[in-house]
Amino acid sequence: MSKLSFFLGCIAPNRYPGIEAATITTLGKLGIELEDLKGASCCPAPGVFRSFDKITWLALASRNVTLSEEMGLDILTVCNGCFGSLVDANNLMKEDSKLREEVNKILAEIGHEFKGTIKVRHIIEYLSQEVGVQKIKEAVTIPMDLNIALHYGCHLVKPSNERHLGSTENPRFFDELVEATGATSVDYEDKMACCGAGGGARTAVLDTSLQMVMNKLENMKAAGVDCIIDACPFCHLQFDVGQTEIKKKFDKSYDIPVVHYSQLLGLAMGLPLDELGIDQNLIVNEEFNKKIEKIRGGVK
Amino acid sequence: MSDIINTSDFDPEFRKEVFEEPGxxxxxxxxxxxxxxxxxxxxxxxxxxNIRKFLRMANLGMKDQLLNSPYIWYCTTCYKCQERCPQGVKNVDTMLKIRTIAIKNGIMLDNHRKVSQLVIKFGHAVPINDDAKEKRKAVGLPxxxxTVHKFEDALGEVQKVIKIAGFDTLVADQEADS
Structure with a gap:
């Protein structure tokens, strides 16, 4: 059994806990044990805090990394933003001795030291590279016959010189994981486009940020999908809360359910619906719920 | 006439500061x-x-025009431009550096100030609330x-880091400054 520390971040535990619960259970079924990363904080959000003050960002992100170093475990994240922040910080601290010295001086004040002994992993690239599609197929008990719009999100694959996950304009590894659950990843226009939430844009210029996600929702709708699959709670929030804001501000309805990959995996492994929290989203689509019920043959 | 740019307005120090960011x-x-x-x-x-315009303005040292542009806060950091640049310009990293200099010069959006203060107070940019606690219980979680929400000493560590780095002063309410 492999073991990782589970870095929760902010939005999964504090807005969409179904993602957290689904991750723990589904990875457990795949033989991956997740240990609490006790006392972890906000990653902190890279586009926001890194741009406000690089040393504060680097020190807080490095503190999170040292907590896992002290446990002797690699970190697992379920969020592209946390992944980006922690990977970038981990790489920078390993490569830049001057910055490492400066940040370690701060960390020494709270009894930690960055040593550069661990890796930061994202659930999607971890499953793709360490577990493999075949093993996931074998763990699926109910193939989810759904047409889905896959949203990779930006920071899972970019910047590519930090991520090393292949093509950033036409990647396949996440599609393969989706298809392992029995779902079909439907092509749609501008599939790799940003959801519009990152970099503090959702906070700074909400309306413009919503216009961006509206473009994506239009293209997804045109492709005729049952739901969105993402791998980032912030993209998830932008799609879910964003649809209700778009309805209010621009009088446009999409009603496309938003599902994190861990929750899709949970559906396909036959986990109880109330432990997956998909119904805790703001967007609840009865037609989708009926379809899920039908596919799962009454498994609640 | 308003389009005339005086080279005497260029600030070479600003350009130098932006160029501290690798790429x-x-x-x-x-x-x-x-x-x-x-x-x-x-x-x-x-x-x-227009990210190219902003970076070229930085190259000319057009500090005031650039730092006071509302559009420097629009970048979502999707990194598409940085991936595509044939000349290896680190567009996004540079944009973040421009923001850093703006904030150092006291130019910051209120909403960004609020999010920063949430991290200072709770250790999370999106802290827990009662609704989320109910949702957690419903999916079988404590x-x-x-996180720092459960361990006070851990929150203390975060707050100490913030204090040492001077982040609390940097993002404090402007009223409090005056």
Missing amino acids: AEKIVLCFNCTGCTSGCPMADQESEY DTPP
């Missing part, structure tokens, strides 16, 4: 292929948002996650 200095190699802006999803929404 920012590559902007001097820009040959205007427009790959960055033509692929930019924010430029599709807001025509005033109502408080095992």
Whole structure:
């Protein structure tokens, strides 16, 4: 059994806990044990805090990394933003001795030291590279016959010189994981486009940020999908809360359910619906719920 | 006449400060292929948002115009421009550096100030609330996650880091400054 520390971040535990619960259970079924990363904080959000003050960002992100170093475990994240922040910080601290010295001086004040002994992993690239599609197929008990719009999100694959996950304009590894659950990843226009939430844009210029996600929702709708699959709670929030804001501000309805990959995996492994929290989203689509019920043959 | 730019207004120190960010200095190699802006999803929404223009302004040292532009806060950091640049300009990293200099000069959006203060107070940019606690219980999780929310000494560590780095002063309310 492999073991990782589970870095929760902010939005999964504090807005969409179904993602957290689904991750723990589904990875457990795949033989991956997740240990609490006790006392972890906000990653902190890279586009926001890194741009406000690089040393504060680097020190807080490095503190999170040292907590896992002290446990002797690699970190697992379920969020592209946390992944980006922690990977970038981990790489920078390993490569830049001057910055490492400066940040370690701060960390020494709270009894930690960055040593550069661990890796930061994202659930999607971890499953793709360490577990493999075949093993996931074998763990699926109910193939989810759904047409889905896959949203990779930006920071899972970019910047590519930090991520090393292949093509950033036409990647396949996440599609393969989706298809392992029995779902079909439907092509749609501008599939790799940003959801519009990152970099503090959702906070700074909400309306413009919503216009961006509206473009994506239009293209997804045109492709005729049952739901969105993402791998980032912030993209998830932008799609879910964003649809209700778009309805209010621009009088446009999409009603496309938003599902994190861990929750899709949970559906396909036959986990109880109330432990997956998909119904805790703001967007609840009865037609989708009926379809899920039908596919799962009454498994609640 | 308003389009005339006086070179005496250029601030070479500002340019130097921006170029502290590795990859920012590559902007001097820009040959205007427009790959960055033509692929930019924010430029599709807001025509005033032009990352190439902003980086070239930084290269000229146009400090005041750039730092006071509302559009420097529009970048979602999707990195598409940075991936595409044939000259290796670190567009996004440079944009973040421009923001850092703006904030150092006291230019910050209220909403960003608020989010920063949440991290100072709670250790999370999106802290827990009662609704989330109920949702956690409903999916079979403990109502408080095992983060800084559960461990006070851990929150103390975060707050100490913030204090040492001077972040609390940097993002304090402007009223409190005066």
